Amino acid sequence: MILTEILVLVVALIVAFFLYNLFDNLIHLGIHAVIGLAILYLARFFGLKVAISIWTILICALGGSIGAVIVIILSYLKIAFV
Numbered sequence: 001m002i003l004t005e006i007l008v009l010v011v012a013l014i015v016a017f018f019l020y021n022l023f024d025n026l027i028h029l030g031i032h033a034v035i036g037l038a039i040l041y042l043a044r045f046f047g048l049k050v051a052i053s054i055w056t057i058l059i060c061a062l063g064g065s066i067g068a069v070i071v072i073i074l075s076y077l078k079i080a081f082v
Contacts, residue, residue, distance in 0.1 A: 029061045029062070030061070032060065032061050032062070032063070032064040032065075032067075033057055033060050033061035035060075035064060035065055035068075036057075036059070036060020036061065036063070036064055036065060036067055036068035036071075037052070037057065037060055037068075039060075039065055039068035039069070039072070040052060040056060040060065040068050040071065040072070043068075043072045043075075048072060048075065048076060049075065049082065050071060050072055050075040050081055051075070051081045051082060053081075055081075056071050056081055059071055
């Protein structure tokens with residue numbers, strides 16, 4: 001009986017650790033996406049035509065401001081995201 005309770009406690013601690021890391025990463029991805037989209041909207045404000053789609057949001061979420069700059073450069077060169 002004691003062994004089962006200890007095992008359940010260990011499993012609960014492991015699940016809590018993974019959930020904490022998952023939500024922590026999701027918060028960081030959300031912050032990066034918001035910053036990247038703000039940069040893209042500033043680029044649109046200054047006259048650059050950048051298409052905002054699910055792909056640009058994902059690139060901004062994963063790459064942050066650097067991803068937004070890459071999207072802007074590719075859009076300016078008319079390679080992608082036009």
